[in-house]
């Protein structure tokens with residue numbers, strides 16, 4: 001089976017984001033990683049390949065340091081990668097989806113495409129849907145369990161309030177992975193060494209016919225989230241504290257009926 | 258005035274509070290409340306009271322398929338010449354809006370914490386809640402989902418004229434729901450709950466969550482868990498709040514025996530009021546919340562339940 005995994009190169013979620021200017025952030029000292037949800041996709045693709053045979057190709061639309069992240073994905077067992085080179089991430093997910101689609105199509109017919117449920121930098125939660133639409137494929141996002149068999153996929157989707165839906169779709173399809181799908185493996189030293197020799201094919205947007213100037217979303221401003229100041233600590237006996245808490249929540253904050 | 262469509266979500270036949278919040282965000286425009294489930298005539302009054310000029314009764318079982326629901330939203334945008342389409346960033350809302358945006362090939366801003374329909378700008382979290390980005394959309398339709406509870410319902414009477422919309426589109430049949438599994442006892446959805454009480458590692462066992470359930474019942478709250486509590490097997494992952502769990506934004510968030518790690522805050526920092534109960538007066542959470550009680554959760558929580 002030919003499986004593609006879309007992996008985004010994003011700032012480490014533990015990193016401090018320092019806003020610079022009106023719309024930027026200082027990225028020089030920040031560690032970049034594979035978008036955490038995409039790792040569930042890589043793991044799932046590699047384990048399907050291990051049991052059913054086939055090939056796993058990583059696709060990343062990212063800047064010049066993206067190959068570091070791509071090597072990590074290759075070390076998890078993917079066979080090769082495509083790097084679509086850009087200067088900075090698109091805010092218009094339609095462009096990302098167009099680039100991913102064109103890169104995948106140029107490589108060959110996909111039987112299964114994995115993405116993460118969403119990216120932790122732009123939190124846009126839509127690329128898998130757009131990619132599926134461009135291909136005319138079915139898509140299920142927030143998938144926490146998957147069975148792929150006989151040209152079909154059974155995907156379990158977390159649909160809120162402790163509810164889960166099991167959805168069936170025909171291959172080829174797009175699966176947006178989330179936590180619960182599997183436990184991504186930690187590559188061992190030999191895997192890391194092997195990954196260094198695997199192919200990363202670089203492409204530009206112009207090779208793929210994607211027009212960056214068609215973006216319909218612009219970033220007007222980027223601001224740090226104001227942190228709360230020190231809490232007001234309630235005092236006295238447990239009884240006093242609780243009584244005062246209920247009073248402030250009802251009377252001052254008006255958040256309790 | 259921008260003609261703004263709003264996808265109405267219902268619960269037990271009534272309009273969800275979160276939908277009324279989305280309507281508040283759209284005030285200033287001409288609101289078309291799109292009702293695609295339940296009985297539109299029975300919610301017409303409420304929708305009118307909160308600003309719907311038109312209540313669109315979408316016929317057919319369109320919510321049974323997210324692809325069909327998305328197609329119907331596109332159809333409604335053309336039929337009523339809508340300049341904006343807003344919905345709740347609930348699990349279903351996010352899914353349907355992303356499908357609709359993909360169908361239209363138009364931008365979508367998901368999980369907004371503020372929107373300005375007239376300017377087509379929206380604020381949303383970037384970098385797991387560390388920054389707020391203001392995005393401007395240059396497209397004929399302004400598509401957004403709004404984080405539950407960030408806008409409070411506010412009355413603003415309008416005509417609420419009921420019209421029927423007969424959907425001509427069919428489900429493309431790409432995906433089929435074969436089974437729906439529900440956890441015990443129809444719990445409140447965390448992402449939409451107006452009040453949340455969360456247990457951390459300090460809760461010590463799955464059984465002890467019943468202490469939080471009892472308090473939640475009095476508060477009208479949903480119960481959440483930290484990752485440490487989930488990893489220890491005290492609660493299912495569907496209850497996890499944080500970077501790798503749910504993002505929530507209730508009016509009131511009460512953290513019980515939670516230390517206040519950044520990854521936990523990533524999921525709840527936009528809550529309106531945050532209360533922390535922790536036995537360690539130096540716990541990091543006390544430097545990032547609004548009210549703190551230093552104490553044992555096994556004493557404080559039952560007392561709270563008793564006094565509510």
Ligand SMILES: Cc1cc2nc3c(=O)[nH]c(=O)nc-3n(C[C@H](O)[C@H](O)[C@H](O)COP(=O)(O)OP(=O)(O)OC[C@H]3O[C@@H](n4cnc5c(N)ncnc54)[C@H](O)[C@@H]3O)c2cc1C
Nearest residue numbers: 457458459483484485499500501502514515516520536554
């Ligand atoms: C990539 C990544 C993603 C993560 N994602 C998440 C996430 O989504 N959500 C999340 O929550 N965490 C997440 N974490 C984990 C996070 O870093 C913390 O480890 C976790 O939040 C700690 O949970 P806790 O506060 O319940 O436990 P602890 O940090 O162990 O805190 C327990 C607290 O309870 C207090 N306490 C103990 N007994 C009592 C008592 N009887 N009464 C009152 N107080 C008491 C203690 O003083 C302590 O402050 C993530 C970590 C990583 C690296």
Ligand SMILES: Nc1ncnc2c1ncn2[C@@H]1O[C@H](COP(=O)(O)O)[C@@H](O)[C@H]1O
Nearest residue numbers: 006007061115116118119124125126127
């Ligand atoms: N630049 C990118 N390169 C590769 N994959 C991406 C990129 N942007 C988004 N994706 C994929 O789409 C998913 C959802 O992203 P988003 O729509 O940005 O939240 C991610 O988890 C990735 O799998």
